[in-house]
Amino acid sequence: MKEKKTVRYFDIESNNKDENNKDQNVKVFKIKSTSKILKAQRYKQNKNIHTKKKHSKNSQQFPGKAPINPEKLEEHKRGEGLGKGVRHPLHALKLKKREHKFKYAEEQATRADILLTEDQGFLEVEEDNRTTGITQKVIADNVDITAATKIFELNLAFGPYQAKYSCNGRHLLLGSKKGHLAAFDWVTKKLHFEINVMESIHDMSWLHVETMVAAAQKEWLYIYDNTGIELHCIKKMDKILRMEFLPYHFLLAAVNEFGFMSWLDISIGEIVGHYNNHMGRTSVMTQNPYNATLCLGNSKGVVSLWSPTVKKPLAKILCHKTPLTAIAVDSRGMYMATSGVDRSLKIWDIRNLDGPLQHYKLRSAPLNLEFSQKDMLAVGLGETVEIYSNCCTQTVEGPYLRHRMAKTINNFKFCPYEDVLGIGTSNGFTSIIVPGSGEPNFDALESNPFQTKTQRKEAEVKALLEKIPAELITLNPSDVMEVDVPSMKDKIEARKNLLYLKPKKVDLTPRHKKKGKTNIARKKIIKETVRKEYINQSMEAKKILAEPEKQYVPKQSFGVLDRFVPKPKPKK
Amino acid sequence: MEDNEEFDYVASEHDRLVSAITKLDKTQHIREPTRNEPTIQSTEFNLIKRSSKLKLDNVVKVLEDTAHHVKIGKKLKKSQDADKILSKPLEKPQAARIKRSTGYEETKKKVGRWDPVVARNRTVDYVSFPIKHFPSKLQPTNDFLSKLKLKSPLEKELEEIDPPPESKEVVEEEQLYPMSYEEMLEHRQSTAKLRAQQSYKAAKEKRQSKIKSKKYHRILKKERLKQQLKEFEELQIKNPEEALKKLEELEKSRALERHTLRHKNTGKWAKSKLVRAKYDKEVRQQLAEQLSVSRSLTHKAQDTQSTDDEADDTENIPDVTLAQDPLNPWMMKSSDKSNVDEEFNFGYKKYLNDKMFKQAEIDSDSDQENLEQTHNHDIESPLGLLPESEKRLYNIDNPKDSKKEEKPDKKKNNNVKIVTPKLVAQNSDQTKKLPIKSKKKSKKIIATTSWVVEELGATSKSIITPIEEGKASEDISNVFDRYENKVVGQVEHKLKELRRQISKIGKQSNQQNKEVTEDNAEHDNLEYLKLKKQNPKPQIDEELIETHNGIGLKEIEPSLLNIITPTENPSQQNMNMDIDPTRFIEVKPKFLNTAVSRRENYIDDLDDDDEQVVPKVDIEEVFEEDDVVDSFRQEKEDEINQDIPKGVDLALPGWGSWGGKGVKATKRKRNRFIGKLPPKTSRRDENKGDIIINEFKNPKLAAHKVSNLPFPFTSVKDYEASIRTPIGNTFIPETAHKKLIRPSVITKAGAVIEPMDEDELLVKKNRTFNNNSILKLFAKK
Incomplete structure (x- = not known):
């Protein structure tokens, strides 16, 4: 136990005394002690003893909640809080209390991090070995039995197959060019259904639950249930080349042969957006999970971003000078990988629309690209699949894994919440293990691989209640959280024109400044100064070199007529 | 003499005035003579108005001295004695007003007791009703007593795991007044001294800060720099770590400078100068100086590989040399900097x-x-x-x-x-x-x-x-x-x-x-x-x-x-x-x-060679379409041009000059009648290279957005901050979600909610509520 001792001021200040003595020229006030003061002092002295109980909490073994790591707290922060703009004392107090709750929410979220118990997988090799040297066989020999079952191959007869995993990564959908459509639980290998639609299947997709499947067939879009029964034939959407399902908006987005983009709201069965993109026929499409825009790559090397409500592209990026072969956007919407026929692979900052961040030149043109949940990039090169880890933020030297097959790759997808890459090939399906590719911790309320039927039903209702309207698909998904400043300005202006109304004073600066401008300005300044310096230098150098030249011009004398010889103008 | 006359004149006038004034007074000034001689004839001079009042004393005197009469007389006297007379009752409206105001004061005081209760209830997160909780049924005595245990089994178990600290009761003599009188005096003196020093210093600094002389400031700056340099050198010898820190600070200041637009000739001053720069050499020099200042400030500390002559070159700027000194051992240590340099070390x-x-x-x-x-x-x-x-x-x-x-x-x-x-x-x-x-x-x-x-x-x-x-x-x-x-x-x-x-x-x-x-x-x-x-x-x-x-x-x-x-x-x-x-x-x-x-190549020597393999045939050339880039840039330009607001032509053709086909308006007219709109703000994709970002107003999205600030907010920033955290349990932890969505008034279903009684005034939490600004707000109401 530590006993508190009264600290006298001179105990602390004894060190500082000599410092104080330095300034002798300062006037010191003296207080005369009167009898009254002395008396009061004495009185107080007599009465000033009182006892106090003291506890010290430190000695307890479990003193309470663990302290929060400020760095981790920073991850859950939601930005700057309220300023002092609210004057009304009651409202100010209420907002302050709300602010405390926000802070509490952040802290709770940080504390909940402790529940993320699983770790990411990885490959460890000796120093002189490479991870590329590790084949699937080696992996299968070294992992446990359950994990080893995740390496498997299906030999199927109906031509090139496409594969897609459901949102929770439990179910697999296979569709072939020759009409073979099958869905099964790939972990238990339990088949849901297997049919032949007797038409070519161009693309297919899971809908919000694993009981429904959409297949883009030769003419129209069909929807099947998990027993293979045709539920709908949607003739409004025809000749589809590529499809993407936007789970939070309940939209099935598709692009067709004639360049028509369409978004079908599957919850109400209405088409919310349908127009031609005027980009030509292209089957290179993917969605940006961050803001649910569609990224469409065309034969001119341009990637364009689309939303259902706007009939023009939200943005266009010239990625390659050659036709694009594949696009992939990572799950957080930070990076976009594009590849062109020019055998190059570029990484772009899709959130800020900037780049390229990385530019790789490969030995052959990649035909497929796919990001895993942990930002590993799979690159399909004909018969080989190469996986690059951490290739966005830094320039990698080589692939992380390489898998060769005896058949051509048609498409591949990373399985969510699993370290598995499923490859649809020309004659079947191959599943390989890529350690560290999947997110190890799943949020069961968000997407649960071990979902029961009731849970699924509940989740479906909940998801429907939380459906995001299609109009909110913009480049910046937090647009809704911002005030519509231009129209507010208009309203304020209109109010000002009214008589006898005191105009409100409103500070219009938005919370989030449009960043990047200053940076660009700086870049510009730098470029400009550099250019100016070059010019200055060259000017000076020219001057120096020009001077001797003058001396060397032999002056021809014309005698008296010299005065008519044109004089060179002195340069400024 | 004349003066005297005038004085007399004035005096007479004055008398007249006085008499006139006295005339106004109607009261009788001639009093009844107190003594008078009995005469038969009463002179007219002695006539005075007599008050008609009957003097009761005299009347009583007249009466005989019987006991009864004495009694009556006394009574009368008594009644006459009361000299205090009741004032006239107030007028009715005045009386009512007074009554009202006093009533108001009273009730205000009475109701005012509730202010803290109301204020507290308004400010707390939630109020739950009914306030008083009565147990629905009385507990039997045995049940009640059974709860009065020393410790529950759970508590005991918990204690075993985590023994509570032995709460020592430290009886301490804590002095209310930690200083004796003498100490206090001394303390006061010392604080007074300190304060005096502070004020002197402040005064001095204030005086110095008002000096406008450029020369003085220049000298001051130079001195400071020198001093810093000296200190740094000393520090370098004494405490290398500190010196390193200082260096880092310098770096930081450099970074700050780089970050800002200072000395970049972008300010108002520079712009005004720029206008003149074309004609004025001095101005040009000034501008150049500014730029050079920025350059010197933003100049990165040199790497280890810098040669000596480079160091010599930079000697004229003292603080930069400090950062660049190649002999400086700390510059060697900061290897990461050079690494960064290396990273950007490509291309030209x-x-x-x-x-x-x-x-x-x-x-x-x-x-x-x-x-x-x-x-x-x-x-x-x-x-x-x-x-x-x-x-x-x-x-x-x-x-x-x-x-x-x-x-x-x-x-x-x-x-x-x-x-x-x-x-x-x-x-x-x-x-x-x-x-x-x-x-x-x-x-x-x-x-x-x-x-x-x-x-x-x-x-x-x-x-x-x-x-x-x-x-x-x-x-x-x-x-x-x-x-x-x-x-x-x-x-x-x-x-x-x-x-x-x-x-x-x-x-x-x-x-x-x-x-x-x-x-x-x-x-x-x-x-x-x-x-x-x-x-x-x-x-x-x-x-x-x-x-x-x-x-x-x-x-x-x-x-x-x-x-x-x-x-x-x-x-x-x-x-x-x-x-x-x-x-x-x-x-x-x-x-x-x-x-x-x-299909392409059967040679697989991939894993053997470390070097980068550069393809011999540039496949880009095969597929590359040159016009792709050009057309994209053209598209971007068109997009930008579309956005530029065009001036409105207000000129009337033919007004004041010839009009018709092929007649162009004069320059003067064009300048005068084409209203120039303010230039639009810069686009997002302005300097981003081959990227087009379309910025248009999306009416469908605008329908979802807020375009009016609700009441207590006066700035967009604050409002946006107040809605920054979602409240759904999809986004935040359940506990926080519950906290955020709790209603401000919670009522128990089926319970009768009685109005508050005065017991509530005595509750401690209500009594101790002391947020004055809010109390004042409610008092005002």
């Missing part, structure tokens, strides 16, 4: 750096050679250089460089090449492996630059020979002699050829220029080379040479060359500017050893 920048590096080494080599000539048998000094020169070799080997090599650069390679044989010779003494390697490399170099060798042919010979003489192993030297002879032969042959060509052309090419200068003064040549190297754009120096005759270069006096050298500084600074402008233009592609599909 790298090329330049390489150039610089080589130049520096050539200098050092030439020095070395001199040394060697004096001490022929000194082997050790070249040995020290070995790793460096090897590195240099690698640099030359670098394929990236070889791509970009141009004539001047090749010449430098050549210079380097001179050194290599020497190196080989030295290596041969040491090991067997190394020479083979270096030999290989040297051969490589020859292969790349063989045709330029001639330029330094003569000198190279002279350089090599002394070194080789110094070597012990003869056979190897013989080999090199042979080799050298071969080289020299080649060189001479080529030289002849070249000369022939030159004579044919009749022009003096760049190379010959250089030759001439080299022949004449090697020193000059080196200086000259330096200039070129530091020019970041190669075109400039090419032009440089083309502009004048070759012979002319001889005539460049050393003084002129001195003029050249200062121009190098800015470019050097550029190179070390941590943001490299070239970086924004293009990212250097990285060649990856990917698998090749079997």
